[in-house]
Amino acid sequence: MAKPVLLTVDDDREVLRAIERDLRRKYGSDYRVLRAGSGQEALEIVRELKIRNNSIALFLIDQRMPGMSGVEFLAEAITLFPDAKRVLLTAYADTDAAIAAINEAGINHYLLKPWDPPEENLYPVLDELLEDWEAAFPSQFEGIRVLGNRWSPTSHSIKDFLARNHVPYLWLDIETAASDSEVRSLVELLDEEETRSLPIVILPNGVRLRQPSLAELAEHAGLKTRATEAFYDLAIVGGGPAGLAAAVYGASEGLRTVMIEREAPGGQAGMSSRIENYLGFPSGLTGADLARRAVVQARRFGVEIISAEATEVRIDGPYRFLKLANGAELSCHALLVATGVQWRKLDAPGVERLTGAGIYYGAAMTEAMSTKDEDVYVVGGANSAGQAAMYFSRYARRVVMLVRGSSLAASMSQYLINQLKATPNIQIEFNTSVVEAHGDDHLEAISIYCAETNAVNKVPANSLFIMIGAAPNTDWLANIVERDELGFIYSGPQLTRDGKRPNGWKLDREPGLLETNVPGIFVVGDVRHGSVKRVASGVGEGSVAISFVHQYLSKVV
Ligand SMILES: Cc1cc2nc3c(=O)[nH]c(=O)nc-3n(C[C@H](O)[C@H](O)[C@H](O)COP(=O)(O)OP(=O)(O)OC[C@H]3O[C@@H](n4cnc5c(N)ncnc54)[C@H](O)[C@@H]3O)c2cc1C
Numbered sequence: 001m002a003k004p005v006l007l008t009v010d011d012d013r014e015v016l017r018a019i020e021r022d023l024r025r026k027y028g029s030d031y032r033v034l035r036a037g038s039g040q041e042a043l044e045i046v047r048e049l050k051i052r053n054n055s056i057a058l059f060l061i062d063q064r065m066p067g068m069s070g071v072e073f074l075a076e077a078i079t080l081f082p083d084a085k086r087v088l089l090t091a092y093a094d095t096d097a098a099i100a101a102i103n104e105a106g107i108n109h110y111l112l113k114p115w116d117p118p119e120e121n122l123y124p125v126l127d128e129l130l131e132d133w134e135a136a137f138p139s140q141f142e143g144i145r146v147l148g149n150r151w152s153p154t155s156h157s158i159k160d161f162l163a164r165n166h167v168p169y170l171w172l173d174i175e176t177a178a179s180d181s182e183v184r185s186l187v188e189l190l191d192e193e194e195t196r197s198l199p200i201v202i203l204p205n206g207v208r209l210r211q212p213s214l215a216e217l218a219e220h221a222g223l224k225t226r227a228t229e230a231f232y233d234l235a236i237v238g239g240g241p242a243g244l245a246a247a248v249y250g251a252s253e254g255l256r257t258v259m260i261e262r263e264a265p266g267g268q269a270g271m272s273s274r275i276e277n278y279l280g281f282p283s284g285l286t287g288a289d290l291a292r293r294a295v296v297q298a299r300r301f302g303v304e305i306i307s308a309e310a311t312e313v314r315i316d317g318p319y320r321f322l323k324l325a326n327g328a329e330l331s332c333h334a335l336l337v338a339t340g341v342q343w344r345k346l347d348a349p350g351v352e353r354l355t356g357a358g359i360y361y362g363a364a365m366t367e368a369m370s371t372k373d374e375d376v377y378v379v380g381g382a383n384s385a386g387q388a389a390m391y392f393s394r395y396a397r398r399v400v401m402l403v404r405g406s407s408l409a410a411s412m413s414q415y416l417i418n419q420l421k422a423t424p425n426i427q428i429e430f431n432t433s434v435v436e437a438h439g440d441d442h443l444e445a446i447s448i449y450c451a452e453t454n455a456v457n458k459v460p461a462n463s464l465f466i467m468i469g470a471a472p473n474t475d476w477l478a479n480i481v482e483r484d485e486l487g488f489i490y491s492g493p494q495l496t497r498d499g500k501r502p503n504g505w506k507l508d509r510e511p512g513l514l515e516t517n518v519p520g521i522f523v524v525g526d527v528r529h530g531s532v533k534r535v536a537s538g539v540g541e542g543s544v545a546i547s548f549v550h551q552y553l554s555k556v557v
Pocket of ligand 1: 274
């Protein structure tokens with residue numbers, strides 16, 4: 001945590017140096033002592049400290065300064081740091097003015113110049129004030145702050161990215177400026193251009209990023225975006241349960257392992273509000289918890305985790321080259337694809353335009369607080385939709401599940417169906433689908449079609465969470481590996497048709513169980529053709545694949 005600041009201001013250079021020296025000597029180990037030669041200069045410092053979210057414990061200000069008096073300065077400065085203690089330095093002749101100013105600028109004390117010896121005339125006063133300040137000091141959040149609009153898709157993706165990567169941040173909604181003095185004072189400090197280009201991400205060192213891309217954000221948030229080595233034994237694309245398990249097993253068995261993840265480790269599971277059927281966690285755990293634990297475990301074994309998107313694979317003899325969206329390239333002997341699936345889009349007018357502005361794919365847990373006391377609509381009838389409904393029911397006034405089928409039995413686990421039924425503010429509407437989304441800059445209403453009555457009903461809605469199945473995103477691998485018509489990747493025995501090995505397969509063995517049609521490229525988890533779409537099966541495949549990787553490496557090197 002940055003030390004709180006003691007700011008002293010005086011236009012007399014010698015006096016300024018002397019007071020700075022005395023402050024540093026006594027308080028330098030606990031406070032940062034800053035000085036300024038005028039009220040204007042000091043206001044600049046104060047504004048910068050506010051933007052950086054630093055705290056000021058004390059102002060020690062000369063009263064008689066050209067341009068701006070001490071009291072005038074304080075009257076402005078305390079609007080930004082209302083809790084800071086204020087001491088005015090006056091000459092003997094100014095004491096009446098100083099006393100009069102005590103009410104005006106809420107001055108805690110005035111000190112006569114000169115203050116020598118400080119042990120008698122300065123420190124006892126300041127000690128007392130600083131003790132009071134410390135006792136009342138509200139601990140300040142010092143991480144990344146995101147200032148934006150609740151309905152902005154970019155704000156949503158920034159919050160989601162930070163949350164899922166476990167980067168602490170503070171969300172400041174510009175719409176609360178009227179009621180939240182913290183937001184208001186920050187908005188006042190930004191220039192016009194900045195307020196027009198929200199969201200703005202303010203880093204702890206004061207750097208401000210306007211509408212940053214996720215890659216830019218990753219770089220500034222301290223995530224690793226480039227590999228440290230040029231070559232690895234094993235490169236894994238995708239950091240969901242399957243990729244993470246492969247990373248842990250690979251690195252723990254001595255393979256130099258890199259894992260590339262474009263959003264956040266945890267994958268779909270990381271978005272789950274409660275996984276209740278994963279072995280060994282009888283009361284369930286959140287996907288975020290599972291992801292965090294797995295990341296710690298992977299790092300402990302030395303896995304390098306890169307925040308980037310893999311966009312291309314090139315094969316050169318025994319080497320597999322992986323190109324990343326940020327322009328970097330790395331090579332490996334064995335490549336493991338664990339890219340899972342992404343949400344299928346809902347095709348209805350208005351949905352694409354309002355995505356991120358009230359419409360979200362997945363449970364979008366970062367939005368839960370904003371749904372407080374509102375009605376939330378969840379589209380889908382599988383476990384993911386059921387978990388989301390349970391999660392939002394803790395915040396929202398009412399959660400309405402819109403299910404296309406006439407029952408949940410075929411698509412959802414019984415334990416979840418029981419939980420939904422037992423939750424009074426969850427309502428399930430069967431035979432329904434969303435046919436249109438309405439709103440200018442954010443979602444305001446949805447039209448719901450009921451297949452039973454053939455009626456379309458338009459209802460007010462601010463939050464719609466869509467979970468209607470998922471599809472793999474493997475087009476970037478189209479020329480490399482064999483895929484089914486939906487894009488899922490074939491592996492092992494699936495590749496041998498009519499007793500024939502895959503085209504171009506030159507080895508005198510069949511493709512291994514989780515191996516693709518390219519030797520040394522493996523596939524695990526949801527992206528694999530025929531996989532069981534569950535956390536445990538992804539973890540199982542990721543772990544098992546490592547033994548096939550070893551077999552492959554034993555021949556290749
Ligand atoms: C909300 C929800 C709740 C669920 N609840 C449960 C449950 O309770 N129990 C259960 O067993 N299962 C549950 N599932 C299913 C389970 O989460 C998935 O089966 C599992 O996450 C699949 O793991 P995976 O590693 O194969 O893929 P994913 O989890 O999909 O991970 C793939 C990762 O690859 C990354 N990626 C994709 N392309 C690239 C690229 N080109 N470059 C870099 N990275 C890339 C993605 O960003 C993603 O992080 C749930 C799923 C959801 C969505």
